[in-house]
Amino acid sequence: SLMITDECINCDVCEPECPNNAISQGEEIYQIDPNLCTQCVGHYDEPQCQQVCPVDCIPLDPSHPETKDELYQKYLKISGQA
Ligand code: SF4
Ligand code: SF4
Known part of the structure; x- marks a missing residue:
């Protein structure tokens, strides 16, 4: 994630770009739901939110390390294919 x-x-430019609806407005800043973020695996080659963020404030979450395969499995689960 x-x-x-x-x-x-x-x-607010990142929120509509997320294919998994993982981004929402939090109390003070926007937030990403780690259960929904696949780092765009399954949809795009690059994380779409990172592409559009004007201040580059969307890094990897060190508390949710995942392999590409784990991310793909998450994608399958979210999209109802697994
Ligand atoms: Fe959504 Fe992709 Fe950003 Fe994750 S990396 S929050 S799936 S746009
Ligand atoms: Fe999203 Fe970046 Fe804009 Fe925050 S600054 S709402 S993370 S695009």
């Missing part, structure tokens, strides 16, 4: 740091400026 990726995560959004407190450098987020609440610009």
Whole structure:
């Protein structure tokens, strides 16, 4: 999963780009649900939120390390294919 740091400026451009609806507005900044973020595996070659974020505040979440295969399994589960 990726995560959004407190450098987020609440610009809202990432939220509609997420194919898994993993991004939502939190109390102070936007947030990513680690249960829904596949790092865009299954949908795109690159994380779409990272591509559009104007302040580069969406790094890998060190507390949710996942292999590409684990991310793909998550994608299958979320999309009802597993
Ligand atoms: Fe959504 Fe992809 Fe960003 Fe994860 S990496 S939050 S799946 S846009
Ligand atoms: Fe925050 Fe970046 Fe998303 Fe804008 S694109 S809401 S700055 S995380």
